Amino acid sequence: MTAEPERAVRQALGGLTTRGRSFLAAGLAAGICSYVLGQPDLLRVGLLLAGLPLVCVLALYRTRYRVASTRRLSPSRVPAMSEARVLLRVENVSRLPTGLLMLQDRVPYVLGPRPRFVLDRVEPGGHREVAYRVRSDLRGRYPLGPLQLQLADPFGMCELTRSFTTADTLTVVPRTEPLPGVRLAGEASGYGDSGYRALALAGADDVIPRGYRYGDDLRRVHWRSTAKYGELMVRREEQPHRARCTVLLDTRRAAFHGAGPDSSFEWAVTGAASVAVHMLERGYAVRLLTDSGSCVPGPDGATAFGGSGAESSETAGLLLDALAVVDHSEASGFSAAHEVLRGGNEGLVVAFLGELDEEQAAAVARMRQRTGGAVAFVLDGREDGAWATDPLRTLREAGWTALPVRTGDQLADLWRRADGSASPGGTGAGR
Template sequence: MAAGGYPAADPGGGFTGGDSAPDGTGGTTDGTGDKGDKSGLRTALAGLTTRGRSFLAAGIAATVCAYVLGQSDLLRVGLLLTVLPLVCAGVLYRTRYRVAGSRRLSPARVPAGSEARVHLRMDNVSRLPTGLLMLQDRVPYVLGPRPRFVLDRVEAGGRREVSYRVRSDLRGRYPLGPLQLRLTDPFGMCELTRSFATYDTLTVIPHVEPLPPVRLAGEATGYGDGRQRSLALAGEDDVIPRGYRYGDDLRRVHWRSTARYGELMVRREEQPQRARCTVLLDTRGPAFQGAGPDSAFEWAVSGAASVLVHMLERGFSVRLLTDSGSAAPGEGTDGFAGVGQGSADAAGLLMDTLAVVDHSDTYTLSAAYDVLRGGNEGLLVAFFGDLDEEQAAVAARMRQRSRGAIAFLLDGAGWSQGPGAPVSPQCARRLRLLQEAGWTAVAVPPGASVVSMWRQADRERTGTAAPTSTGGRS
């Protein structure tokens, strides 16, 4: 972790510059003064502490009294009290040294409820030792209190390393920094505080639960139905004739196409297909009640993250879709992640998207339905909030373009009552409507784990699930 560039000195002296980027590179601060003496004087006087201001006020009062009373001894005391804080401020302001700071996050992406460690490093890149340094890093209140450190004298060319922990139960992207340094004189008369220019970002992703490898309807075994045809690289098989590429087998030369196009053409043969899975996340604001890490919406986000990671690990091409019809940015050319890129990169991209997903302004699922009816989705896994009669009908039609469909329906009335609440009659009616349309639909009670609901979906498919309590006639 090395120091980075060296920005120009601040006109007011003290500390300026930029702290590290996530890769650990740092910035440098310069403590030299500036040509603007008036501006420098104002900066130095503004840095006087309560002790320094008290000494200055007492010195001025003693000097005035000594002049009025004609006491020379009191005049000398007054001058000493007045000059001491001014001298300390001037010496501190004119101190010449350069300090480089850097920050490193470990890890930079952390699940909700887990801790991350932030490592700070300060390097004295000047030829003079520093005085006492007080270091403070700015963090959002949801990550904990602001960390503060006191660094003893740093020798020329020396370094100091400190670290602190942050933790958040709420997913999101949180800025860390800018880093602040405060320098004091030995008498505590003056303090100069300066901030670095840049900051890092900690990404808190949804909690992911490892799911068991159950066999669900619509899942393909490896080849044939339910698999996506993937484009071939050089030397691989495709589906129609194409130009010759280095490494192709000469036995696959298609002479008729070669004669027609005037260049060497080879046959494209059918290739094994790759399973697709679309995860639909309902983000409509009216569909969810409550907020916080234990709310129904956060459960849906965590469930979607768990399913996406599970499907990527099983070799599926996955897509994250919301009710507004938008998908995670940066996916494959066909809209599915995990085909032309590593599963780890695809999972990181999807988790970054889910880390900042929030309630949408839409009230219907029509936009998502328009996207789904445009092609074969393979396996469809949906996380729905409260559905009225119209939106339940739209959700039921989504089943037509998928080979298998699983729905997790979060009952808003039950989640508002807390754990142990029965399924409401309205939720039971929506479940029956989805099941009649071919969905494997289950109601999610408050406090249920994603793993248990995943297993229940498998039992619903095989017809071994226990009867669901509706809490009343529907």
């Protein structure tokens, strides 16, 4: 990018250093003395002293708008507690060499101190590259830039600071934990990996025939239907039914206690990200649903599932980007999420829930009627260690596999406890 001339020459004069101001003052004083004393030689000295800083200001003012910079992030999406590398490239696109260049990139406080670099000299048409690393323990979207550039002339008469206009964004997504491959309690047959194995044995062709079209493979001709209808019929190619999984994340502010990367809400966000990525790897079409009814991907919460075939990586990116910026809601219940699930059988639902009262637990329990299987991880971040068992019992009686989550619990261990073979009837094991 190239900077635009936004400052006037008068503002450029404000960049005079102490040395430049001293030369200018000495030149003016020499000019006044030459007039008073009638010494023309002293006037020439005064013009030289006063003209040098002005020439430096003019040259620096013209040169500074011919410096270009680019920024490259590697990667632009990084998990929390991991580093990203930022590469800055500064290019001199003018015909004159630059003087001393001092660079400072603006970064949010959570990413670390502002990086500063000094470039001695950049020849005409030349460039310099510098790099630094950023790291954040908190998920979110963080702006990087704009880059600030301080220019100085070779004589040290003037220093001008300017900012480029372009900034980039670093997305810090929640960390994901590897999960073991288990069969979840209540998971219907034909879902996920088992569904694809069944299709591999039975074949992907649907026996419902259709009329022959020019270009169809003759090996797909269905001779029995051809004889029945008196015209050439071929087997219809149908896309196999894809298993669905909805990851429900409770974002109610009143349901969680504490703040920071070790809080219960951040545990729930990390768990939702881990389950979403895990189910995509198992071949599920996955969506993210919150208590407020917002759904990712797509605007249509009732039908928007992502992750078919080659779209799995794109869907994973959309889900992680959404979880990077998800925040607490002011909702008090789950009515909006229940409306989204009223469209019919939504497949498997994996919920990460905060503290529940009886009314909220009953609302979540009713969601089980619209699902093929339901697993709930219920968090309680209260410091007294007390646990409300009635909401867990309500969920289990409705058919949920409800597991309590306490401080220090590992998601992989809880995921194994949700194994349908380990907890018959889908009621979930308690501690």
